[in-house]
Amino acid sequence: MDRSATVVRKSEETDIAVKIDLDGHDNIHINTGVPFFDHILGHFARRAGFDLTIDVQCLNFVDPHHVVEDCGVIIGQAIGRALRDRREIRRNATAFVPVDDALVMAVVDINGRPWLSFDVPPGSSDGQLAVGYDLVEEFLRAITIRVNLNIHIRLIHGKNPHHCLEGIMKAAGQALGEAMTEKRQGLVGI
Ligand SMILES: [Mn+2]
Structure with missing residues (x-):
């Protein structure tokens, strides 16, 4: 399809x-x-x-x-x-992604209820990056609302803002991609 x-x-x-x-x-x-x-x-x-x-x-x-x-x-x-009618997808997925010093968890459920839980530790700084935590949060919130799904992001630890933001986007992408995988993909012949 x-x-x-x-x-x-x-x-x-x-x-x-x-x-x-x-x-x-x-x-x-x-x-x-x-x-x-x-x-x-x-x-x-x-x-x-x-x-x-x-x-x-x-x-x-x-x-x-x-x-x-x-x-x-x-x-x-x-x-x-x-995603079309989204019936034949796995729906749930969890990803843990390290980027050097940063470790991020993302959990996705494509459940028809838009919710973003975005948690970075207090005091996390964006440094001088043009795109900081607030904008990445806005990006992911737009995804949750438009696709009608649930995403939880936790920055477990990390100091370098580039690594932390990259880890958040990698983890979100990995969990989303896996949750959207067609159910029977990879099971052919089993
Ligand atoms: Mn990079």
Whole structure:
């Protein structure tokens, strides 16, 4: 079954075109205009096993906030469409992902009830990164609402903000991809 979707969305700030295939082959082309977000979004898609092409035209660049939030909305819409009736998927998955000093847990249930629980330890700092914890939280919240699912994120430990944010996106992607895997995939012949 084809599980791909294309979505185009224009707002006052951005004009975004997204193409996604949930059963990907490492075809990832990301250009959001925010280099660090390109970097962690690439990790998210790769861990999920998605093919993802996203091109963002900034019509009125205010700050990375609009770009990241709008990307979450449109990628969430595309995933929702690509999932079709979502009956034959595993639905639940948990991922623990280390990135050097950082360790992140992500738990996903595709249950038709949007909820994001996003917990990073108090005092976690974003350093000088253009995209911090608040924006990654906004991105994942948009995914939970548009795809209608439940994600819990725990930053178990980690000091380097780049590693922590990368770990969050990798863990979220890995758990999402596994939860969206078709039930019988890998069981043929057993
Ligand atoms: Mn990195």
